[in-house]
Amino acid sequence: MSLNEVTISVVMGGPGSEREVSLASGRAVAGAMQSIGLRATAVDLPAASLDGLPAGTGLVFNTIHGTFGEDGGIQEFLEARGIPYTGAGSATSRTAFDKHLSKAAFLAAGVPTPRSETLDLSQHGARPTLPLPLVIKPPREGSSVGVHIVKEESQLTAALADVARFGSDALVEEYIEGLELTVGILNERALPIVHIIPPEGVYDMASKYPWLSGSQGSQYICPADLDEATTAVVQEAALAAHRALGIEIYSRVDILLGPGNRPFVLEANTIPGMTATSLLPKAAAAAGIAFPELCRLIAARSLETPRHRN
16 A cells, blocks of 8 residues: 555654653654645554554554653554554564663674663662763663763762662663764664764753753754764664664664774664654755655655564
């Protein structure tokens, strides 16, 4: 069936901590697809269910970030109903969303990534064995939610207490001083690299989404001002991470460029931000792909991708 004949539900919102960002993504995608004549409607799903999904939906364009949208939850529901959807499948979504699982996949595939350990926060007095400085983060959250850079011992207790709000374990990584980069992947092609320059040196929720917090936003340079050899190394690392996780259709891979221009992959986002000014659309625009066309390409490829119940 042609994409022009399909009723597309752009699902957004969700029950997680990234709900407001997801609503912005969903509205932007629905508007972009409507602008090129596709039958797309924005649908808010505030809970972890398909209640409210319109009857006759022929394709779900998933813009739910984080919980339910990015962890394999909605994918399993859609697979059970035989409804096509955009992006990564349920199994690859689960792996990419869980930082412990994705870290293991990176290491198995030889993808460069920071040294790390898992910390059991249910054990009283648990402390990392890696030396400071460290990055401590919840393993199943996105958009830098709950991420702490710990440079002094005095910061450790508060950081661990905050991460414990999100679950009983934490991912602890060595701190890499370097450039914040992100690489969009579309149909097995690495898009131009985006260099992120946060206002306070830390790329957190506030600097990502200043419209939510009223704070100063980050600067973005795309294509990043890197030499040809470094650009190739970074894009190869991003593609390797995408493939190591088995991600279908598209993703956005976050990378730190450390000393000696060595890339360190942090994570791959299977449902990256999709407003017209988000990072994947910025990279696509730098490659000559306008936002409505980006949405169309993702939808068309997803409609052709077979899905299997897990």
